[in-house]
Amino acid sequence: MKMTERAQQLVRARTPFVHATVVRAQQPTSAHAGDEAILLQDGTIEGFVGGQCAQNSVRKAALGALQSNESVLLRVLPDGDLHFPEAPGAAVVVNPCLSGGALEIFLEPQIPPPLVQICGATPIAEALADLCELVGFAVRRSAAGEDALESPADTTAMVIASHGGPEAELIRIALDAGVGYIGLVASKIRGASILDELELTDAERARVRTPVGLPIGAKTSAEIAVSIVAEVIQAIRKGGLAIPAHPASVVLEALDPVCGMTVTVGPDTPHLTVDDVDYWFCGPGCRKSFAATKASS
Incomplete structure (x- = not known):
């Protein structure tokens, strides 16, 4: 490949x-x-x-x-x-x-870019997906049904633009998964009603935006999408919104017993086991030299 x-x-x-x-x-x-x-x-x-x-x-x-x-x-x-x-x-x-x-x-x-999960198949959801990709965000789409209820563990932001369906359940799942930005496309009155059903703590309530997006007077689907993307960018660049990191592997280091170099242990790092003790080397030369010394001792 x-x-x-x-x-x-x-x-x-x-x-x-x-x-x-x-x-x-x-x-x-x-x-x-x-x-x-x-x-x-x-x-x-x-x-x-x-x-x-x-x-x-x-x-x-x-x-x-x-x-x-x-x-x-x-x-x-x-x-x-x-x-x-x-x-x-x-x-x-x-x-x-x-x-x-x-x-x-x-x-x-x-490094993987911020991942925005968009729930819904509305015009706003469509415009939002296009704009997220335009600014370099990764996008995960899901409908408003049960397929949207998977745990978004690697998600930076979730935006619910379904105008119905399991909106409260989606908010709860996103909160429990640690998603830092959760946006609900809804009127101020309807959004407040949905959040009241969830009985959120103050910290949880602060993570949910509804009405979602910066207050720029947006009217059309495209304008609303702009306001949402702008708010996500603001949360990342100025608000400290964390981008979930891919779990890092534990990388071991060892000291080459011949040259004294610190060696990062990888699958192809020269290696030798002597008397049940493992040794790693910077290259085959040091490994050969060490093996010869041990054989003669």
């Missing part, structure tokens, strides 16, 4: 990853400019951006990029001498295990 196809697959599954691309390579090195890989939260590397020694540095930097959600230009060098021209904002890693050469790799994290 090509990297672009794999990336699209992960985006559809809302799985965080880092896209790594070799932008410069200095011989001798096994990687070349244009080589690319995808790095997952568990440390898995799919593709090629260098040999075992380089992979450990790339893996560690990629996991940091996922946490910060900021792109990184990683420069992996065999010693402290900067062989490449200076690059503002680059992160430099000195990896003494490299067999010469140097690499410069661009790491671009891909």
Whole structure:
């Protein structure tokens, strides 16, 4: 599978990853400019951006990029001498295990965008779905029936635009799932009546917007959709509305007993078990050296 196809697959599954691309390579090195890989939260590397020694540095930097959600230009060098021209904002890693050469790799994290669940099949729901996609939000559509009652655990915002159906039940489910923004398309009187039925706490009531949307005097379905999207953006950018994070895998680190480098333990990290003790290495060279030392002792 090509990297672009794999990336699209992960985006559809809302799985965080880092896209790594070799932008410069200095011989001798096994990687070349244009080589690319995808790095997952568990440390898995799919593709090629260098040999075992380089992979450990790339893996560690990629996991940091996922946490910060900021792109990184990683420069992996065999010693402290900067062989490449200076690059503002680059992160430099000195990896003494490299067999010469140097690499410069661009790491671009891909974090799932805010997910807005829209309940209903009304003109407002249709306009809202189109506008959410236009601003880069992910959209999940559901009708007003039982199919909308699934727990929205990964949802940033839920908007109920069904003009009927199990509106109160949907609000209750969204509240229990921890959704931070819940909007109900209804008049002020009808919305208040529905909320009164639920007997909400003050904290829960603060998470439900009805009438939903910023008060811009919206009349048409499209205008109402604009007011709702604007309010969601405001809640995220200024109100601290949290975007549920994909559960991160627990990533282990170990100390290479030969070179002393901190190694991020992944599925392809060189490994050796001696006397029931596990050791991990930055590359096959250190593993071979350690094994030889143990065999002779």
